[in-house]
Amino acid sequence: MSLPTLRVPAVSGRPEVLLRPFAVEEEAEARAAHAELAAENFDFLLDPYVPGRRSEELSWAEWLHGHERHAEGLDLPRGHVPALFLAAEAHGQLAGRVSVRLDLNAWLETFGGNIGYGVRPAFRRRGVASQILAGALQLLGEARDVTSAVVTCDPENRGSEAVIRGAGGAPAPVPDGEGRSRFLVPVPAR
Ligand SMILES: CC(C)(COP(=O)(O)OP(=O)(O)OC[C@H]1O[C@@H](n2cnc3c(N)ncnc32)[C@H](O)[C@@H]1OP(=O)(O)O)[C@@H](O)C(=O)NCCC(=O)NCCS
Structure with a gap:
């Protein structure tokens, strides 16, 4: 699967959100977002693994291409899974x-989960x-025959927990999962 684009329609006061690949001309804006979230210890831009290259020496074009490869299950470090890394656009902005x-x-089963999001x-x-999570659940359901997704957050992250519960997330703790709140969230049928 290459990186998809999905329009999540506006619903009950929530804006339309476009999930799409990061754009070639978007490097400065993406790095600005990364700096904003870094102040909260959240990695906005995740670096893909590109064989033979260190992450800090990747050009933006290599970075974009690396995520395209990972979406297709290519160039994954051992034990890593295919992933869709997408920008979320609202009101025409990143x-x-x-x-x-x-x-x-x-x-991922016990700690990281299927879906990770951040908002500027x-x-x-x-x-x-909430719109990002709804779209991500749809994309997961289109790519895999699953009925639920694992979504996790820090126990003190009230905002993320509200987002997860708002999507129908039900607590599903694991014995060795202390330090992380873990939920099973319904994935819409194809
Ligand atoms: C957590 C985060 C993703 C929430 O994003 P957001 O776009 O503000 O969330 P939403 O607007 O969809 O909020 C959904 C619900 O959560 C509630 N909520 C959001 N942030 C909240 C907060 N800080 N405290 C309490 N409730 C919060 C909203 O009131 C809303 O409830 P409602 O629908 O009843 O009004 C955002 O604050 C963020 O990116 N934080 C840093 C990165 C992060 O924590 N990512 C998640 C990792 S698990």
Whole structure:
């Protein structure tokens, strides 16, 4: 699967959100978003693994291409799963990002989950994360024959927990999963 584009329609006061690949001309904006979220210890831009290259020496074109490869299950470090790394656009601007892990390894099953998202501070409390999660669940359901997704958050992350519960997430703790809140979220049927 190459990186998809999905329009999540506006619903009950929440804005339309476009999930799409990061764009060639978007490097400066993406790096600005990364700096904003870094202040909260959240990695907005995840670096792909590109064989023979260190992440800090990747050009933006290599970075984009690396995520295209990972979406297709190519160039993955051992144990890593195919993933869709997408920008989230709201009101025509880069508002957030999402990583949709299409499969689960042991770490993702208990800790990381299928879906990870972040929203830039200026776009928060408007339903953007809720829209991102809805779109990510749809993309997961289109790519894999699953009925639920694992989505996790830090126990003190009230915002993320509200987003997960708002998508129908039901607590599903694991015995060795202390330090992380873990939920099973319904994936819409194809
Ligand atoms: C957590 C985060 C994704 C929420 O994004 P957002 O776009 O503001 O979320 P939404 O607007 O969709 O909020 C959905 C619900 O959560 C509630 N909510 C959002 N942020 C909240 C907060 N900080 N405290 C309490 N509730 C919060 C909203 O009130 C809303 O409830 P409602 O639908 O009843 O009004 C965003 O704050 C963020 O990116 N934080 C840093 C990165 C991060 O924590 N990512 C998640 C990792 S698990």
